[in-house]
Amino acid sequence: MRFLSLISANLFRKKIRFLLTLGSFAVALFLFAFLAVVKDAFGRGSDVAGADRLVIINRVSIINTIPLKYRDQILRIPGVKYITHNNWFGGIYQEEKNFFPQFVIDPENQRQVFPELIVPDDQWSAFLKDRQGAIVGARTATRFGWRIGDRIPIKTTIWGGGAWEFNIDGIYHGKRQEDDETQFWFQWDQFEERIPAGIKGQVGWYVVKLESPDDAVRVAKAIDQQFANSPSETKTETESAFAASWVKQFGNIQFLIVTIGTVVFFTLLLVTGNTMAISVRERTPELAVLKAIGYSDRMVLFFVLAESLIIALMGGLFGLGLAYLAVPALGAALNGLLPNLVLSLSILASGLGVALVVGVASGLLPGIGAMRMSVVNALRRV
Amino acid sequence: MAIPLIYNVRSVKARWTSAIVAVIGIAGTVGVFVAMLSLARGFRATLVASGSPGNALVLRAGSPSEMMGGVTLDTVKVIQDAPGIARDSSGPLVTQEVVGVVPFPLISTGTDANVQVRGVSSNVLHIRTFVKVVQGRMFEPGLSELVVGKNASTTYAGLTLGNTINFGGGKWKVVGIFDAGGSAFDSEVWCDARILNQVLKRPENIFQSVTVHLSSPDTFQQLKDALTSDPRLNVDVTREVDYYAKQSTTLTRLITILGGIVASIMAIGAVFGALNTMYSAVAERGREIATMRALGFGTVAVVFSFLVEALLISFVGGSLGCAAVMPLNGLTTGAMNWQTFSHLAFAFKITPELLIKGVIFALVMGIVGGLPPAIRAASRPVASALREL
């Protein structure tokens, strides 16, 4: 573009100012990316939840259990393809702050219901043969440096009997970047064997995989109807609804994040707008000369907008790039407190969009001023 | 000799648009900083308020929380006879409790939240003396009646005085509303422990925790020694205050870390904004500065003068930021406490100490943002600055 040297020469005119404005954009967009990533993480459960899976819990309280013998009755309901069950183990590995979720699983059906959590076949068969075996998610394994073959003790007070020990027979990976890779699985049989007689035969919750997502409403109703008025009434909903209501209990986090984001946006607009205004003001006589030579008012507006857009995009890309590099580190700092932080493509795209909008907006007012400026008056200012 | 302050004040007024920009940048950052910290404070305060120094909590040994506990009736009987416990006309001040997590719909979204329902002994108000029934009355032992915390009744649907609700396969009547002094209990629903056990299909004579009122805070050690050395028992004894302090760590840590990261990033941005403003100020006033120096004002005087301006701007910004978030004080919000799996309402807590921290933060940003330009202003060769058109 033939005017590129003029525009870029003006851009780098005052190096410090250019760097500071660039820096402001970078910082604002870094923050934007960070907030978006955190917001995503809070809402993660409902995003990855399968549309074709149902979660069945005890209606009275999520803490209460459901009898194992309901299993066959649920399987007979048309539309139910597979069913598996889980219990929340809630043990402690070394100390409380090393928290990660531990689930008792039903090995026969686990992989059918959760196909996105992938275990290599050889590791899975080893696990099946080992009563004390365990499969652990990649993220937790990395966190503690565990390897296949390690023997891991987990303390529990709920289920009686001190520390339980497990052999790590395999490590699972999630198919998508957002899948949860922190879980620790071990066998139902082992669990049943070791817990007191009074509480045997009870599962924490069931997860059902449907023939088709369209059956969700019908099947959920059917299941709950089946066990209405029984000693353990059920509450069945889709996995995403279940996750969403969990997140909603976090209520105002969304609102907080949106508010902060807005504050940042407007502050950025103000700062860069002001910088552009000062920069244009300083150049009034030059712009006047350009107009005298024959550059139209609109071209002058174009120059100003081009400048602010270029700074915005450069700064924005820089900030987003930094965020991309920093997010894994931030995720580590929040280890265990939040699901893993992922900087998705859509966040990057909206970040660029924000940068663009601010770039145009901050250049608009000074640009229009420059466009409207009368050459005669400007030159007289000398 | 120092450059008169009035020069700074007038200069700021003359270039008020730029000054306003810097002010707003700093105000925004300080506001976010104070808001996030007060959120963490509020959460912690709620939980800490739940414990009083005159009470102790007895749990099964090794239980990290009430949720995981298990204490038999026999154990309770032993505790009732232990030394160091207060007694009054109703008997030993001991309440054996059961906690359940029951879904109730949130008034705000209509979806369910897990609410902590606590089964207590009928003399609980003598033990948790800061809890007062402010509407209606306490529940009758043996009946399906509820007393509801004041936050709970405004957060969850259906928990109003006189209302009957269903859960656990039974009907319950809300007979009273209590005020628990801003503690976690304000988000809870209380009822008779025995009835709750039945409804939750738990073994009849097993409780999850026992809270005792000490005859005086000093008798704690005596009680602890007596109970832990008793071979019939397998328990831990903690001061109530310490227990609740521990319960809040996860969420407090999360909010503090997130808030800290956000505030740091915003601070960097605000400093950039302040630097930009001040550098532009120095550029625009090049001739003025040179004139002053030619007149005899030294380097230190010039640096100091600009620094004062920066501090002026940042002080105004900081105060504005604090003022802007003041209305949040006392505003309740809700979050899930992972350690108890239940929903908890708590309030932003803005203390004078926090506000002062906010203003200091602003001043620091002002110094960082004002120093480099000030030094530049003072070190430019006078002659070239004067020659500038």
Place this chain on the structure above:
Amino acid sequence: MIRVDGNGGSSSLIKVRGLNKTYSRGGEKIQVLQGLNLDVDKGDFVAFMGPSGSGKTTLLNLLGGLDVPSAGSITVAGDEITRMSARKLTEWRARHVGFIFQMYNLIPVLTAFQNIELPLLLTKLSKSERRKHVETALSIVNLADRMHHYPRQLSGGQEQRVSIARAIVSDPTFLLCDEPTGDLDRKSADEIMALVDELVAKYGKTVLMVTHDPLVAARAHTTLHLEKGVLVEGTRSGAGQSVLAGGIA
């Protein structure tokens, strides 16, 4: 031929008839130009002199299409510019006028070469064609060796030479100069004026120049004084006779 009585022939390059310009300043109306007439032929070199506030710069601005009159007409090479829309006027300026101001002529962040190239960026010339024109202009003003220097690396006189190069690079119909030597020392001023003389004598340029400096004005073919809103022909001995009818050739 230069006339101020409004009776110039149709062959004039620049024809001004009955030019009025009124300003509002602080509520008051000030009429700066009152029925001004002017005829200038191709190749003429005219100097305008007059006390401060007499409207010399205003006249120049109007002639250059930077301003519009309250009444009257200006015709340049057959185009009546006083009837043009703002947009057409901008295009016309780019094609027909070369401006040289007292200061701020050059863009400080561009090299001499890039500054001179500016008017050409508005045309459809290719990069190599533009380069040729710029180099020609540079050689005319004798600054080819400094083409990649920035204005801050040039002396005042050199900066004005670059301005002149920029003003002539697109071969405009006429040059308008507003006190071009006002900021220069004697020696540099002389150099610039020698260049202007060359442009007129050797290259046949038409030059209209406002100046305070009688020595500069002396180099022009004619000096006109702006008095009471109209142009008056002056002699070396000072302000001239008012000539409302019939001019001195």
